[in-house]
Amino acid sequence: MIRFLSVLWAGFLYGSTLVFFNLLNATEATILGGDPYNFSPAMCGLAYLSPTLFSVFFFFIAGTLSDFLKVHIAKKRNGSSIPEDRLWVLMVYMILGFLASIGWGVGAYYGAHWMALVISMGVLGGLNVFGCTSACTYCSDTYHELDTEAMVVVIVIRNIMSFAASYGLTDWVLNMGYKNAFISSGCILFFCNSTFLIMRIPGPYWRAKTRYSYWKLVEFDRDTFYGSD
Numbered sequence: 001m002i003r004f005l006s007v008l009w010a011g012f013l014y015g016s017t018l019v020f021f022n023l024l025n026a027t028e029a030t031i032l033g034g035d036p037y038n039f040s041p042a043m044c045g046l047a048y049l050s051p052t053l054f055s056v057f058f059f060f061i062a063g064t065l066s067d068f069l070k071v072h073i074a075k076k077r078n079g080s081s082i083p084e085d086r087l088w089v090l091m092v093y094m095i096l097g098f099l100a101s102i103g104w105g106v107g108a109y110y111g112a113h114w115m116a117l118v119i120s121m122g123v124l125g126g127l128n129v130f131g132c133t134s135a136c137t138y139c140s141d142t143y144h145e146l147d148t149e150a151m152v153v154v155i156v157i158r159n160i161m162s163f164a165a166s167y168g169l170t171d172w173v174l175n176m177g178y179k180n181a182f183i184s185s186g187c188i189l190f191f192c193n194s195t196f197l198i199m200r201i202p203g204p205y206w207r208a209k210t211r212y213s214y215w216k217l218v219e220f221d222r223d224t225f226y227g228s229d
Contacts, residue, residue: 004214005206006083007150009199010139011157016192017131018158019165020097023185024051024104024124026169031108031117031178039114050118051125058129065089066137083141084203086134087196093130094193098186100124105182131193142207145218 002008032039032047039047066089073088074081103112103120139154140147173181207214 002153004143004150004210006142006199006203007139007153008157009195009203010135010142010150011154012161013131013138013192013195014135014154015158015161016189017128017135018162019169020101020185020189021125021128022162022166023169023173024121026166027104027108027173027178028121031104032114036111037114037117047118047121048125050122054122054126055129056126058126062089062129062133063137065092066133082204083138084196084200086137086141087199089130090134090193090196093127093134094190096123097127097193098190100127101182101186101189105178105185108182109177109179134196142203143214146214146221149217149221 028047029041029044031037032044033041066086069088070081070085073085100120100123104117104124106112107117107120135154136151139150143150176184
């Protein structure tokens, strides 16, 4: 499944989503535990209630909104739908994620009230649900018959990106400072999610171009696990 563009892009989206959360996680203790907030370790841990609550809140919105958009767009096309229709939900992640990154990094740089930082932390962490939901549903919608195999590739890409980025996150923040690091992070987040607009063109094209290869894999999978008639 690694030869299919939609699967690779879904892995990239999932991986980038996790990278931004790792960046938040890497700076939480140093920001809230340092001046002027001086949170105790217990209070730093308690602050994670914010992304937990926002994740639960966004959990009920992301899937419902994704389904609504797919059906709404299909109605406008007289019942025609493509998997990329679901990806418009990433607009929420693009805009709110960018603003939350600015709120977290710039707020810490200027010593904003701790509540502003905790809310920004919650929004930025909770928005991961949109990235994860979009990546998984897009992958499943695109190659439904082999969605399990496709998700294996997506998870491998996600883990590689998360593992590789972890080595540079701390140096990134230390060298650029909270303000510049999270302004750049917000811009990168915005760009990574905006690639769904690009995928609306090559996504359907490459699915059509590789359809014979895909159905050969489906037949091979069915013959291997269920036997041929």
